[in-house]
Amino acid sequence: MTSTTSSTAEMVPQGKLQIAVENVEDKNSRGLGCFGWLLVLISLLFVTATFPITLFMCVKIVKEYERAVIFRLGRITDRKPKGPGLFFVLPCTDTFVKVDLRTVSFDIPPQEILTRDSVTVSVDGVVYFRIHCPISSVANVSNAHSSTRLLAQTTLRNVLGTKNLAELLSDREGISLSMQGSLDDATDPWGIKVERVEIKDVKLPQQLQRAMAAEAEASREARAKIISAEGEMNASRALKEASLIIAESPSGLQLRYLQTLNTIAAERNSTIIFPVPIDMLQNFMKK
Numbered sequence: 001m002t003s004t005t006s007s008t009a010e011m012v013p014q015g016k017l018q019i020a021v022e023n024v025e026d027k028n029s030r031g032l033g034c035f036g037w038l039l040v041l042i043s044l045l046f047v048t049a050t051f052p053i054t055l056f057m058c059v060k061i062v063k064e065y066e067r068a069v070i071f072r073l074g075r076i077t078d079r080k081p082k083g084p085g086l087f088f089v090l091p092c093t094d095t096f097v098k099v100d101l102r103t104v105s106f107d108i109p110p111q112e113i114l115t116r117d118s119v120t121v122s123v124d125g126v127v128y129f130r131i132h133c134p135i136s137s138v139a140n141v142s143n144a145h146s147s148t149r150l151l152a153q154t155t156l157r158n159v160l161g162t163k164n165l166a167e168l169l170s171d172r173e174g175i176s177l178s179m180q181g182s183l184d185d186a187t188d189p190w191g192i193k194v195e196r197v198e199i200k201d202v203k204l205p206q207q208l209q210r211a212m213a214a215e216a217e218a219s220r221e222a223r224a225k226i227i228s229a230e231g232e233m234n235a236s237r238a239l240k241e242a243s244l245i246i247a248e249s250p251s252g253l254q255l256r257y258l259q260t261l262n263t264i265a266a267e268r269n270s271t272i273i274f275p276v277p278i279d280m281l282q283n284f285m286k287k
Contacts, residue, residue: 036073039092058088060096062098065100066100068081068083069097069134070082082096103130105127106127110203111160115164120205122203124199124200125198126197126200127183128197129194135191140191147190152197158182176197
């Protein structure tokens with residue numbers, strides 16, 4: 001059951017790609033006509049007559065990461081692009097367009113955006129995309145790269161306009177995924193696959209930065225005071241328990257007194273301490 005579901009999911013984008021290619025084919029390949037085939041025949045005769053010379057004009061090469069879309073008398077010839085490697089074109093009737101299939105990245109310029117809670121911020125990002133259908137990228141849009149850049153800018157403004165400042169600062173991953181889905185759906189008819197979208201930097205106004213810094217500092221001071229008060233409360237409880245223990249054993253008080261003298265003598269060597277018995281002080285207190 002799991003394998004059937006995964007195979008169905010993999011077949012969906014392939015079906016979309018096939019439908020897009022068939023739509024292009026239906027629009028552009030409805031037959032060359034009698035005059036068109038006559039020109040093709042003349043071109044073939046010309047190539048045959050001047051075979052050694054026209055060989056360099058007819059044989060073309062595309063690299064591993066490139067594909068060639070061939071136009072014959074202005075119409076796309078095949079449903080699949082040519083390449084990689086060698087392919088053959090007629091010198092007088094065929095033209096071709098090379099399409100790069102490698103992943104392309106570009107920076108989204110900083111955009112001044114008004115968030116949902118009326119805060120103006122400047123946001124920029126980066127987009128990674130590639131062409132997965134060369135025929136659609138050539139036949140359905142004049143400049144696929146430029147159109148994707150412009151669409152990424154408007155998509156960034158539209159998506160961030162529905163978020164407040166807290167969501168913008170804390171949920172960058174969710175915003176990136178939302179932008180990627182919107183861009184991918186919009187550029188699919190152009191044969192473009194958006195692989196990744198990332199938010200690079202969010203610049204806040206200086207006044208807002210100072211206000212947020214003051215709020216954070218006040219929050220830290222409040223937490224510090226609470227921690228200090230809790231520490232004093234715990235220390236008083238410990239002192240109370242210690243006093244009860246010492247009251248049960250008078251000799252423990254003398255040992256604590258001697259330990260205190262030892263600590264003072266180790267820290268301050270120039271200090272002279274004269275121990276006085278506590279019993280003598282009790283006699284003066286009774287008088």
